[in-house]
Amino acid sequence: MTGDKGLILLIEDEPQMRRFLRVTLQSNDYRLVETSSGQEGLAEAAMRNPDVVLLDLGLPDMDGIEVTRKLREWSEIPVIVISAREQEEDKIRALDAGADDYLTKPFGAGELLARMRVALRHRSLVQAGQREPVFVLGDLRVDFTDRHVYIRDKEIHLTPIEYRLLAVLVKNAGKVITHTQLLKEVWGPAYSGQTQYLRVYMTQLRRKLEADPARPRYLLNEPGVGYRLKIDAEREISST
Numbered sequence: 584m585t586g587d588k589g590l591i592l593l594i595e596d597e598p599q600m601r602r603f604l605r606v607t608l609q610s611n612d613y614r615l616v617e618t619s620s621g622q623e624g625l626a627e628a629a630m631r632n633p634d635v636v637l638l639d640l641g642l643p644d645m646d647g648i649e650v651t652r653k654l655r656e657w658s659e660i661p662v663i664v665i666s667a668r669e670q671e672e673d674k675i676r677a678l679d680a681g682a683d684d685y686l687t688k689p690f691g692a693g694e695l696l697a698r699m700r701v702a703l704r705h706r707s708l709v710q711a712g713q714r715e716p717v718f719v720l721g722d723l724r725v726d727f728t729d730r731h732v733y734i735r736d737k738e739i740h741l742t743p744i745e746y747r748l749l750a751v752l753v754k755n756a757g758k759v760i761t762h763t764q765l766l767k768e769v770w771g772p773a774y775s776g777q778t779q780y781l782r783v784y785m786t787q788l789r790r791k792l793e794a795d796p797a798r799p800r801y802l803l804n805e806p807g808v809g810y811r812l813k814i815d816a817e818r819e820i821s822s823t
Contacts, residue, residue, distance in 0.1 A: 589634035589703055590614045594624035594650065595665070596643055600688070604637065604665075607692040613699075621645035625653055633660060635702050640666040640677065648680045655681035661702035665690070671807035675761050678808065683758045685808075701757035701814055718753050720814060723792065723801060725753050732792075739791050744769060748784055749792075752802070752812040761809040785810060 640647035716728040789796040
């Protein structure tokens with residue numbers, strides 16, 4: 584094991600899940616720190632500054648959503664929730680608290696590793712200050728300086744709201760952004776319950792940016808939760 588892919592903090596109290604994750608992560612050259620309680624996890628996060636936190640919600644001393652809130656008071660470390668809770672409300676609460684992604688147990692090793700690659704890639708771009716002025720993903724290019732958007736080098740005209748919506752998703756590429764978060768950032772806090780606005784404008788964005796709007800490549804819906812700009816961690820994503 585070379586340990587060169589990053590340090591992962593696992594906050595999980597279920598022994599069987601910890602064994603599964605230990606084997607999966609260490610066999611894929613990740614370093615691992617394990618804790619079984621929220622308080623211990625917060626202390627390890629502060630001391631070690633991990634690259635990704637894998638967080639269960641059902642911890643013995645405190646709910647994982649509260650752990651996320653406390654972590655977000657001082658850190659932007661990517662948090663991937665791993666939980667048996669399947670309700671949309673739990674996913675929304677975790678994401679609104681600051682989690683970057685959510686995996687429902689049981690899940691496969693391949694899916695977990697793919698989500699982690701996305702989180703690590705996003706973190707590296709943020710740390711390097713490379714989210715502006717130009718974002719490139721496949722055929723999509725967003726020039727933040729001139730506020731222009733291109734598909735295969737052809738400029739696409741977006742309305743101001745469409746552009747703001749795309750910009751929020753691009754700056755959080757790979758992360759699930761809840762309906763409430765998007766509405767607050769694009770329209771303002773007074774519109775946090777107006778999910779019909781999102782449906783209308785996401786439909787318009789897909790028509791303009793996707794080769795097949797019915798099967799979007801970039802602008803993905805997380806049913807009942809929100810949207811994400813999908814990035815393939817194996818494909819080069821650049822900001823120059």
